[in-house]
Amino acid sequence: MKPGYKVLLPGLVILAVIGFLDGASESGAPKETGKRVETRAIRPIVAQDSNTAPGNLTPTVSDTGPELMLDRIFGAIEANRLTEALALTEALLRQYPNYRLANLIKGDLLLARVQPINSFGARSNAPADKINDLRAEAIVRLRGYREKPQADYVPRYLLQMRPDQRYAVVVDTRRSRLYLYENDRANGGRPRFVADYYITHGKLGAEKLAEGDKKTPIGVYHVTANLPREKLADLYGSGAYPLNYPNEWDKRQGRGGSGIWLHGTPSNTFSRPPQASDGCVVLTNQDLNAIAKNLQVGLTPVIISNSVEWLSLDDWAHERKELNDTIESWRSDWESLDTNRYLAHYSRRFKSSDQNFEQFASQKRQVNAGKDWVKVRLNNLSVFRNPGKEEVVVVTFDQDYRSDNLNNSMRKRQYWIRENEQWKIIYEGNA
Amino acid sequence: MTTHSLPRPRFPQIKLLRALALGLAIGFAVPALADNLPEVQRLIKQGQYPQALEKVDSYLSSKPKDAQGRFLKGLILTEMNKPTEAIAVFTKLSEDYPELPEPYNNLAVLYAQQKQYDKARSALEMAIRTHPSYAIAYENLGDVYAKLATQAYDKAFQLDSSNTMAQNKLALIRDLVSTSGSANVKPTLPAAPAKPVVTPPPTATVVTSVPGAATNTPPTPPAPQAAPAPTKPLPAPAPVKAESNINDDVLKALGNWADAWSRKDMKAYLGAYASSFNPPKGQTRKSWEQEREQRITSKPGKISVSFDRPQISVNGDKATVKFRQHYAAGSLNTATTKTLVFVRSGSRWLIAEEIAR
Numbered sequence: 003m004k005p006g007y008k009v010l011l012p013g014l015v016i017l018a019v020i021g022f023l024d025g026a027s028e029s030g031a032p033k034e035t036g037k038r039v040e041t042r043a044i045r046p047i048v049a050q051d052s053n054t055a056p057g058n059l060t061p062t063v064s065d066t067g068p069e070l071m072l073d074r075i076f077g078a079i080e081a082n083r084l085t086e087a088l089a090l091t092e093a094l095l096r097q098y099p100n101y102r103l104a105n106l107i108k109g110d111l112l113l114a115r116v117q118p119i120n121s122f123g124a125r126s127n128a129p130a131d132k133i134n135d136l137r138a139e140a141i142v143r144l145r146g147y148r149e150k151p152q153a154d155y156v157p158r159y160l161l162q163m164r165p166d167q168r169y170a171v172v173v174d175t176r177r178s179r180l181y182l183y184e185n186d187r188a189n190g191g192r193p194r195f196v197a198d199y200y201i202t203h204g205k206l207g208a209e210k211l212a213e214g215d216k217k218t219p220i221g222v223y224h225v226t227a228n229l230p231r232e233k234l235a236d237l238y239g240s241g242a243y244p245l246n247y248p249n250e251w252d253k254r255q256g257r258g259g260s261g262i263w264l265h266g267t268p269s270n271t272f273s274r275p276p277q278a279s280d281g282c283v284v285l286t287n288q289d290l291n292a293i294a295k296n297l298q299v300g301l302t303p304v305i306i307s308n309s310v311e312w313l314s315l316d317d318w319a320h321e322r323k324e325l326n327d328t329i330e331s332w333r334s335d336w337e338s339l340d341t342n343r344y345l346a347h348y349s350r351r352f353k354s355s356d357q358n359f360e361q362f363a364s365q366k367r368q369v370n371a372g373k374d375w376v377k378v379r380l381n382n383l384s385v386f387r388n389p390g391k392e393e394v395v396v397v398t399f400d401q402d403y404r405s406d407n408l409n410n411s412m413r414k415r416q417y418w419i420r421e422n423e424q425w426k427i428i429y430e431g432n433a
Numbered sequence: 434m435t436t437h438s439l440p441r442p443r444f445p446q447i448k449l450l451r452a453l454a455l456g457l458a459i460g461f462a463v464p465a466l467a468d469n470l471p472e473v474q475r476l477i478k479q480g481q482y483p484q485a486l487e488k489v490d491s492y493l494s495s496k497p498k499d500a501q502g503r504f505l506k507g508l509i510l511t512e513m514n515k516p517t518e519a520i521a522v523f524t525k526l527s528e529d530y531p532e533l534p535e536p537y538n539n540l541a542v543l544y545a546q547q548k549q550y551d552k553a554r555s556a557l558e559m560a561i562r563t564h565p566s567y568a569i570a571y572e573n574l575g576d577v578y579a580k581l582a583t584q585a586y587d588k589a590f591q592l593d594s595s596n597t598m599a600q601n602k603l604a605l606i607r608d609l610v611s612t613s614g615s616a617n618v619k620p621t622l623p624a625a626p627a628k629p630v631v632t633p634p635p636t637a638t639v640v641t642s643v644p645g646a647a648t649n650t651p652p653t654p655p656a657p658q659a660a661p662a663p664t665k666p667l668p669a670p671a672p673v674k675a676e677s678n679i680n681d682d683v684l685k686a687l688g689n690w691a692d693a694w695s696r697k698d699m700k701a702y703l704g705a706y707a708s709s710f711n712p713p714k715g716q717t718r719k720s721w722e723q724e725r726e727q728r729i730t731s732k733p734g735k736i737s738v739s740f741d742r743p744q745i746s747v748n749g750d751k752a753t754v755k756f757r758q759h760y761a762a763g764s765l766n767t768a769t770t771k772t773l774v775f776v777r778s779g780s781r782w783l784i785a786e787e788i789a790r
Contacts, residue, residue, distance in 0.1 A: 100588065102591070103589070105586070106586065106589035106590075108581075108582075108585040109581075109585035109589060110582075112578045112579070112582035113578070115575065116582070125582065125583070128586060129590055228741050230742075233680055233744070233745060234680065237681075238681075260689065260692050261689075300739070300759070354734075355733075356734075412734075412763060413761075431734050431735045432735035432737075432762065432763060433735070
């Protein structure tokens with residue numbers, strides 16, 4: 003009997019189609035009056051790349067990883083061109099021999115030549131958890147490939163980068179995606195999309211609360227160190243960049259745990275499932291190497307969200323201006339020595355590392371009473387919106403304080419929170 | 434078509450195709466050399482392989498190109514468990530007679546026995562290309578696809594299913610069917626493929642390369658080496674693994690120490706030091722702890738301690754880490770080189786020495 007070259011793979015076709023579906027489960031962004039927040043400024047690109055002529059099977063080596071090839075493979079499967087799909091899969095495996103997802107597809111395509119198969123991962127008694135992991139990887143990768151951020155939308159978090167922050171990293175855990183943005187100083191510091199990559203995050207998802215909860219934290223972080231491959235266990239792959247989790251805000255919220263890193267992939271696999279780490283954000287080694295050259299220790303922001311909110315450039319500019327104006331009025335009210343106006347910028351719930359609002363207020367009144375004049379200059383200002391339900395913004399700057407009897411320079415970090423339609427400082431301290 | 438399993442333990446499931454053997458016997462029941470092929474076949478049937486090999490070699494010495502003789506020789510070598518030589522014979526045969534599907538099929542069987550399923554697949558696909566209605570090759574190809582699928586799934590799931598893998602049951606073709614009708618299959622001369630084209634030098638002397646066919650013993654292509662069975666990626670040897678785990682543990686200990694310092698968690702900070710830790714300047718442990726506590730907790734505002742470029746050297750239960758320490762508190766921002774010597778204490782690594790320089 004002639005083997006079934008023409009056996010259909012319903013499971014695979016369904017999978018390929020799922021890639022086109024928009025996740026109805028995407029969570030809404032915090033709804034805010036008068037502001038249009040897009041949770042999906044990512045739009046499907048009109049992907050015609052899968053129209054490969056059957057004869058043209060030369061592997062395309064893509065610097066965007068395996069996603070172009072996966073898209074072509076699933077396109078071929080959908081069109082029931084299984085021989086072509088197998089050839090493409092084998093080409094992909096020549097590029098990444100230990101790519102588990104490609105091996106699974108190859109297994110299915112070969113098995114389909116022997117017997118009818120009706121599911122993804124058709125081998126009898128295949129481990130269901132591993133199949134689910136690989137299916138999840140296929141779906142998020144295809145979606146990542148087919149839906150790129152629109153050029154006129156930016157992640158809401160990147161309101162202002164300081165001039166020497168060349169790049170920013172934004173992670174969307176639900177999409178298993180890392181977006182790299184450049185600080186486009188020629189265009190007024192507008193974030194410019196550079197590239198995006200597939201990532202793995204915590205086994206049990208995001209919103210880390212406690213040590214050992216196998217979740218990835220949500221918040222505004224930066225890389226604190228660069229640990230080279232030679233110093234690391236194989237698990238971490240080609241390198242690791244620790245993040246400053248828990249940050250001041252996390253500590254204030256009582257969040258625990260530590261050792262949240264951005265790192266690579268162990269040598270026994272090309273890629274890990276979307277949810278597999280103990281809380282770290284994991285890239286393939288080639289992707290980690292690609293972004294590594296853009297990471298500045300102590301400087302590059304890494305903002306992790308469970309669902310990135312996108313702003314049109316107009317809304318972004320509006321929100322940025324509003325915050326810059328607010329910060330400027332805090333600064334000028336400080337210089338005015340009108341302590342009540344100055345303190346009006348602080349929340350009643352304000353807390354620094356060693357003072358509550360009352361202690362802080364009385365200290366400021368006392369200090370300001372002894373001043374003839376005060377000059378405050380802010381340099382290297384960065385403003386990042388904190389992902390999450392609360393409206394919180396992380397503001398960091400180099401503060402140059404001069405007065406008739408004291409001069410002081412420091413790097414300061416503030417957390418501003420929106421209370422009754424107004425931005426108030428809820429934390430302030432050395433950065 | 435009847436099939437029959439040979440009782441040989443090595444190839445328990447190889448199918449013998451008797452009906453085809455009959456066809457062959459007719460095809461070659463033509464005249465008689467002293468060393469004739471029916472005699473060789475009789476010896477094969479009786480399992481007298483060394484004698485069969487002797488006969489067929491003698492036959493081939495007078496007719497070195499003969500497809501049937503070479504095919505039987507390949508078969509005998511297969512039965513004698515000499516896969517490398519058998520592969521060489523069938524490979525050469527398939528090159529000289531690319532239109533014959535049987536040598537490809539048997540090559541595939543040999544490759545499959547060696548778990549070289551990709552090569553088996555190529556060979557079978559060649560067999561089918563030459564004879565699209567070749568049922569045995571299709572059956573074999575199905576088996577090879579299944580094997581390749583299993584291998585791919587193993588890689589996908591990181592399993593080792595070598596022990597559950599079904600026995601190889603590809604059918605070895607016992608006879609050169611397609612020659613039975615016309616005994617005079619002419620070898621295609623391996624002229625073009627056998628020799629690389631020599632580009633004449635500018636002085637244009639004519640190169641007269643003699644194709645292998647002109648000699649009695651055509652140059653044998655290098656026999657495909659029996660590649661070892663595909664092996665699973667080996668886990669790193671234990672000592673190396675242990676070492677990288679140690680590096681990892683020490684780095685974590687270093688990170689916890691820096692974190693504890695950064696968040697002014699004195700309990701965790703002091704807890705990072707071993708009981709054997711020698712405080713500097715001859716201080717007692719107690720006065721050192723008090724001094725650290727006073728220095729760290731009295732700092733207004735935030736302290737930030739981070740590190741980079743750690744270099745770890747491990748010696749038994751002792752690990753020395755040299756790194757750049759970045760310390761920031763208030764407007765003070767320093768970067769220094771520091772060395773911490775960790776000692777193992779149960780599952781933890783504790784600081785025994787702290788050297789700042």
